[in-house]
Amino acid sequence: MTLSADQQAEIDALRAETHQTLRATVPGMEAHLYKAYPVLDHGFVRVVDYMGDDSAICQAARVSYGRGTKSVQNDEGLIRYLMRHWHSTPFEMCELKLHVKLPVFVARQWIRHRTANVNEYSARYSILDREFYIPGPEHLAAQSVVNNQGRGEALTGEEAARVLEYLKADSARAYDHYEEMISDEGQQGLARELARMNLPANIYTQWYWKVDLHNLLHFLRLRADSHAQYEIRVYAEEICKLVADWVPFAYKAFEDYRLGAVTLSSQMVDCLRRMLKGEEVTEENCGMSKREWREFMATIE
Incomplete structure (x- = not known):
């Protein structure tokens, strides 16, 4: 990092x-404030700010649903x-609000969750650092034979060494040209907003990302899942630790009913x-496709 x-x-x-404040604070989250937690080789996640706690969820629910929730005996x-x-809604x-440093290709996956407020480091205004994500050898894998958007067995031997060298050399060469x-020494110099197009997708960017808990949990359900791409999953797993200390009742329920649960078709x-x-x-005789049957059997076995 x-x-x-x-x-x-x-x-x-x-x-x-x-x-001093009159607003709700959470000791576990106060301990995390501003600390940068490393992710991948140069990335990090840090909490910039937060609002609310488990009690805020319950308070909103009781206002919204009124007498319908009176049979529930406690906040948890x-x-x-x-x-x-x-x-x-609660x-x-x-x-x-998080400050995240991440590779551009991970950011492009992340931004697909269009339910947050995002402000990214501007490569039109500033010069990007010479920092690239280079996978560890154990994460260099072949294309999966059963999943078109996943990886399979790890590369080995000369092939793994050659791929790793390509990644390092191409990244360095692209940044040298950038x-x-x-x-502007001895020339006019190309505008930064144009020069950035030559940089590879493994260069690091940074952003502030602010999201409400409902949409954050949806993000974590997809990205902390074992089927998610490793490079975004490790960010989600780090955020899970923060959320567990922020809203422990909500996170435990999320683990039980979302993260550790499965959905069955009719x-x-x-x-x-x-x-x-x-x-x-x-x-x-199951009435399902081969893939559905395979997923069903993997769930119940």
Whole structure:
């Protein structure tokens, strides 16, 4: 992980300050404020600000649903009820603002979640640092033979060494040309907004990302899943740790009802019922496609 001198100075100054407030604070989250947690080789995640806690979720729910929630005896029970029955609005009452440093190709996946406020480092205005994501040898893998958007077995031997060298050499060469093009020594120098087009997708960018808890949990459900691409999954896993300390009741419910749960189609439910009755259910008589059957069997075995 690499922090600039200015960023480290900002973090040190902010962590040295204390403020009195009447708003809700969470000790676990206060401990995380401004700290940068490393991800990948040069990336990080740090909490810039947060709003709300478990109680804020319950407060919003009781205002919204009134007498309908009075049978729930405590905050944790109410939160689990809300999560279990897919009530979303109360979770929108909490917000989190993160500073994230990440490779551009990961950012392009991340930005697909169009439910947050984002302000990214401007390569039109500033010069990007010479920092590239280079995978560890164990993460250099061949194309999956069963999933068109996934990876399979790790590359080995000469092939792995050759690919790793390509990644390092191409990244360095592209940045050398970038620096040369924008230089104004003995030439006019190409505009930064044009020179950046020659940089590879593994160069690091940074952004501030602010999102409410409902949409954050949706992001984590997809990106912290074992099927998510490794390079974005490690960011999601780091954020999961932060959320667990911020809203522990909500995060536990999320683990139980979203992250650790599965969704069954009506055909899958029908097959499961038939199995429980002792009927032999096979791929031929299940009424599902081969892939659906494979996923169903992986779920129940």
